[in-house]
Amino acid sequence: MGHVIVRPCTPADLALLRAAWPTVDDVHQHHFEQQAAGAAAFLVAWEGDVPLGVGMVQWLGPVGPAASAAFPGVPELNHLQVREEARGRGVGTALIEAAEALVRDRGIDRIAVGVDDDNPDAARLYHRLGYEPTGVYDEVRYEWVDDDGVRRPATERNELLVKMLHVFVVSVTFLNAEGDLLMVRKRGTHRFMLPGGKVEPGETHLAAILREVEEEVGLTLDPTAVGLLGHWTAGAANEPGLVISSDVFIAPLPGDPHASGEIEELRWLPISSEVDYGQDPTLSPMLTEHVIPALVALRPS
Secondary structure, three states: OOOOEEEEOOHHHHHHHHHHOOOHHHHHHHHHHHHHOOOEEEEEEEEOOEEEEEEEEEOOOOOOHHHHHHOOOOOEEEEEEEOHHHOOOOHHHHHHHHHHHHHHHOOOOEEEEEEEOOOHHHHHHHHHOOOEEEEEEEEEEEEEEOOOOOEEEEEEEEEEEEEEOEEEEEEEEOEOOOOOEEEEEEOOOOOEEOOEEEOOOOOOHHHHHHHHHHHHHOOOOOHHHOEEEEEEEEEOOOOOOOEEEEEEEEOOOOOOOOOOOOEEEEEEEOOOOOOOHHHOOOEOHHHHHHHHHHHHHHOOO
8 A cells, every 4th residue: 555644624635535536415525514514524545646535533422322322422433435446455444543543632532433233344343443342232224326326225233332542540660679660561461561550430549559559569558658750641552542641650669579460470671771662562652751761860860
């Protein structure tokens, strides 16, 4: 595949799109009008001046009544279509990723998509990209036009799939006597990260990190000895497309850690200003982009 660019449709794009990819009832124009009204983002995938695919992000939430009731206000990606000659080239994935980026940039933590029961290939793609089934179904009735120009009624049963785009966690840095950083690797994953996890309902951030440390590495922290190192955002270590925000704490090491719960392996990482940690594919983005530079900056020169 050549260089594909996905962007919201502009007036100049619309003219090219309508000329290169005519549609019954001028669907492109209708989608552009929805975008102009602020109700949607009309995304088009381009290879040069050639449109390869389209998709709509519905800002007002899912269009199906059951989905809208269950997930009000969650943007829905629909009308995703790739031209036949461009299929199998990653265009659909590029449109999905562009839609996710738009939603994430608005500070929204989830995106939804409806998948027809009779389209297992689409379901597999969305599952691979991190979309989870909800058990919420809507029946969609519409018309399509056959090769002879005859309108045909059709009905689909769509399940809503939802993907989390942004998760908040707490984590903690422990340094041993040599100044090495304690990292953990969860079972079934390949990247190392800090001990920590999600905050449960009703927990303070401090209470959450005390609980997570005991569950993951078997250590009991003195809450009065825990300080905040920083608050950062980075890509998730093991889930493509997911963004993690974290309060990262720092605390004295209170004993000998051991892998517990979902943790499969511990590792001590020497911290040095001479090492390019970004070249290590086993480290999480949060470590390489934020935590390690902060720890290096704390070291006396």
